Amino acid sequence: MKKRLITSLMILTLGATALPMMSSCSRKGPIADFVMPEGGFDTNRDIDIFFAHSMGQKLQDALNAFIIDFNEMYPNIHITHNSVGSYDDIRDQMSTELAAGKPEADILYCYPDHVALYNQGEYVVTLDTLINDHTTMITDKLGNTEEVGLTKSQQDDFIPAYWNEGKALGDDKMYSLPLSKSSEVLYYDKTFFDAHKDEFQVPTTWVEMEEVCAKIKKLEPDCTPLGYDSDSNLFITLCEQYNSPYTSNDPNNRFVFNNAKNKEFVKMLKGWKDKGYLTTKGCYGSYTSSLFANDSPQRCYMCIGSSAGATYQLSEPAGRFEVGITSIPQVDAKNHPAVISQGPSLCLIRNDDPQKVLASWLFMKFLTTNTAFQAQFSMDSGYTPVLNSVFELPAYQAFLKDANGYNSSIAAYSVKVCVDQRDWYYYSPAFVGSSQARDEVGNLLTKILTEPNVTDDFIDQAFKEAVDECIYQAGGGTKDE
Numbered sequence: 001m002k003k004r005l006i007t008s009l010m011i012l013t014l015g016a017t018a019l020p021m022m023s024s025c026s027r028k029g030p031i032a033d034f035v036m037p038e039g040g041f042d043t044n045r046d047i048d049i050f051f052a053h054s055m056g057q058k059l060q061d062a063l064n065a066f067i068i069d070f071n072e073m074y075p076n077i078h079i080t081h082n083s084v085g086s087y088d089d090i091r092d093q094m095s096t097e098l099a100a101g102k103p104e105a106d107i108l109y110c111y112p113d114h115v116a117l118y119n120q121g122e123y124v125v126t127l128d129t130l131i132n133d134h135t136t137m138i139t140d141k142l143g144n145t146e147e148v149g150l151t152k153s154q155q156d157d158f159i160p161a162y163w164n165e166g167k168a169l170g171d172d173k174m175y176s177l178p179l180s181k182s183s184e185v186l187y188y189d190k191t192f193f194d195a196h197k198d199e200f201q202v203p204t205t206w207v208e209m210e211e212v213c214a215k216i217k218k219l220e221p222d223c224t225p226l227g228y229d230s231d232s233n234l235f236i237t238l239c240e241q242y243n244s245p246y247t248s249n250d251p252n253n254r255f256v257f258n259n260a261k262n263k264e265f266v267k268m269l270k271g272w273k274d275k276g277y278l279t280t281k282g283c284y285g286s287y288t289s290s291l292f293a294n295d296s297p298q299r300c301y302m303c304i305g306s307s308a309g310a311t312y313q314l315s316e317p318a319g320r321f322e323v324g325i326t327s328i329p330q331v332d333a334k335n336h337p338a339v340i341s342q343g344p345s346l347c348l349i350r351n352d353d354p355q356k357v358l359a360s361w362l363f364m365k366f367l368t369t370n371t372a373f374q375a376q377f378s379m380d381s382g383y384t385p386v387l388n389s390v391f392e393l394p395a396y397q398a399f400l401k402d403a404n405g406y407n408s409s410i411a412a413y414s415v416k417v418c419v420d421q422r423d424w425y426y427y428s429p430a431f432v433g434s435s436q437a438r439d440e441v442g443n444l445l446t447k448i449l450t451e452p453n454v455t456d457d458f459i460d461q462a463f464k465e466a467v468d469e470c471i472y473q474a475g476g477g478t479k480d481e
Contacts, residue, residue, distance in 0.1 A: 033129045037354040040136045040148070043076060047359040051081040052090055052105040053344070062380050066373045070366050073140035077359045087111060087344070091435070094349075098123055106351065106360040109344040112168035112430030113438070115175045118347070120432050125348035127166070127174040130361050131155070138362075148358070154369050161341055161425035162386045168430040170249045177368045180383035181343035182308035183425065184233060185417050187292060189301045190324030190405060203302075206329045212302075213277035222297035226272075227288025228280045229305035231449075232442030233340055238265045240338040240426050241331040247437050249429045255437055255470040258463040266448055266459065273449045282446030289313050295320060304328050308343065308382045310414035314407070323405035325413050327421045341425035343383055375399075382411035384418045391419065433474030440466040 055063060060083065067079050084090045091114045097103045098121060110118075118124050133149040140146070155163070162178035169175055188202055196219070203209040213225040228234045235257075239246035244261035248254055272278040279300070281287055289312045292303035303313060315321045330337050346368065348360050367373055374385040375396045390396050403412035428434065444466040448454055 033126050034357060035354065036129070036133060036136055036148070037358070041138050041358045041362070042355055043074065043138065043140065045355060046076050046078065047356055048078045048080065049106045049356070049360050049363060050104055051079060051363070052084050052094070052108040053081060054086055054090060054109055055083050058380050059377065062373075062376050066367070066370065066376075070363060073142055073144065073366075074359070074362060075141055077363065079363060087114070090114070091117065094118060103349050106349055106356060107346055107364055108349065109179070110176055110347045111342075111345070111435075112165060112176070112427060113434040115347055116169055116430040116432050116434060118349070119169065119175065123350050124175050125350050125357055125361075127177065127348070127361075130358075131174060148361070150365065150369065157369070157387045157389050159386055159388060159422055161422060161427075165341060165345060165427050168427055170429060170431075176345035176347040177364060178386040179344045179346050179368060180374070180377055180381060181341060181386060181418075182306050182383050183339050183341060183343075183418050183421070184230075184237070184304055184328050185307045185310075185414055186326050186328050187289075187303045187305065187310075187313045188324045188326070189292075189321050191321035192301050193324065202324065202326055203329050204327075204333065206331060209329045210272065210277065213272065214275075216301055217276055220297070220301075223299055223301065224276055224279045224291065225301050226278050227284070227291050227300040227303040227305075228278065229287050229289060229303065229309075230442070231280045231282040231445045232438050234269070234280065234304075235262075235266075235441040235445045236428060236438065237328070237338060237340055238262075238331075240340075240428075241336065243336060246441070247429050247431075247434055249431070251431070254431060254433055254474065255467045257437070257441055258467045263459055263463065266445060267454075269445070270448055270454055278449075280446065280449060282442065283449050287312065306342070307384065307414040307418045308411075310382055310410045311408055314410060319406055323410055323413075325405065325410075325417050327417060327424070337421070337424040338426045339421050339424045341427050378415060379411075382414060384415050433470060436473040437470050440470050 063081065070079070071077070084093050087109060090109050094103065094105065094108060095117060098118060103123065115124055130148060131150050134147050136148040137145055138148060158178065162181050165178060166174045166176045193202055200212045200215045203212045209226065216223065216225040236246055239257065239262060242261055242265060245256035245259055248256045269278060273283065279288055279291070284291065287305070288300055288303050289305050289309065291298065292300040292313055293316045295316065305313065310325070313323050315323070328339060346364050348357060348364065351357050368386065371387055371390050371393060374387050374390045375393050377383065378385045378390065379399050400412050400416055402409045403416055404410065405413060444462055447462055448459060451458060
């Protein structure tokens with residue numbers, strides 16, 4: 001029996017809202033870890049599960065095909081899903097629903113800072129009990145018997161950096177499982193760099209980046225050699241690479257980015273901007289990939305952007321140049337390489353009905369440990385699979401083998417770079433307000449880069465105002481007017 005799939009429609013109410021510590025459920029006070037119901041999972045009871053995500057139609061089609069496979073195993077679990085919008089739209093929608101004590105979603109896309117926001121009211125299921133339940137067994141309708149938890153081989157199959165992100169809240173508990181991941185990579189006009197290989201090479205450090213930008217600017221005075229697609233990522237990544245504070249797990253001192261080292265690299269970037277070496281999304285007003293792909297005199301010859309957005313870096317018109325992809329520049333690649341880890345994880349929202357939580361868990365487990373789904377989702381999205389074993393699949397190996405910098409196979413090229421740098425990934429502490437910090441440092445960098453006459457006093461004030469805004473938005477007091 002195959003369950004007909006329905007894509008639900010939801011009316012979105014946006015706007016982050018402080019979450020209550022109590023829901024419409026009957027619980028009071030802190031919630032213990034999930035407790036397995038007596039008798040385990042009831043495979044004969046119909047259960048409806050809603051999954052909120054940000055997938056486009058192509059990925060939803062892939063998801064629907066695998067839901068059919070899942071329903072052959074568990075026909076009593078009826079999965080409804082909907083694309084809510086962006087990751088932040090999901091966060092804002094969920095915040096509104098949780099504030100009202102009426103969450104719609106059972107499973108949803110998340111980033112660690114979103115989980116921290118939801119967990120203000122302890123709405124997120126901690127997964128440790130489920131992951132480590134090796135005694136409760138379930139026999140599905142195909143006759144297969146599996147344990148509720150993840151076997152050791154299943155746990156070990158996850159790429160460690162992606163797995164560890166589930167513990168980003170700092171209490172050593174697991175709040176999410178990775179679904180698919182992206183990072184940042186350096187896209188460059190390989191045709192251009194090959195033509196000038198005797199003059200400069202693709203930069204691997206920020207010192208080399210400045211030198212290469214100066215040489216390109218001398219050759220092409222109207223161009224902007226480097227574009228960066230995220231002001232926030234640029235600031236946060238340089239904090240990580242310089243080992244300079246950004247945010248902290250200390251609840252009494254969360255926002256620690258107002259320091260001399262960070263001001264120093266911001267001044268460096270401001271110098272690059274004033275020389276015409278650099279632009280960012282905040283400065284340009286749009287993704288700089290459009291400057292990289294086009295053939296105008298103002299174009300970029302390098303662009304740092306999401307590994308999942310590789311197809312947006314292809315030349316216009318098509319085939320005008322070959323795109324090269326490599327890791328982003330480092331401060332110290334030998335001792336402290338760092339590249340940001342992004343992309344959706346999955347978390348479960350608490351429910352008074354343990355059978356509903358178990359059904360949600362089984363679907364989450366299916367999506368995150370099924371190598372066929374992981375491979376297909378990666379090939380359709382350009383995101384990196386979270387399981388090492390996916391790279392052993394013949395179909396996925398063929399996908400990677402076809403990688404090039406001229407057509408849609410550029411997505412595979414990007415994935416290969418991400419896999420090569422998988423030991424370099426970092427993530428920042430997650431807490432209520434960490435999402436605000438990310439926004440504020442991006443705004444801070446844009447503000448300084450676009451200010452015509454920047455002084456040390458201007459920078460000091462901009463940093464102070466950014467920290468004050470973070471504290472205010474996190475509910476820590478009033479702003480100085």
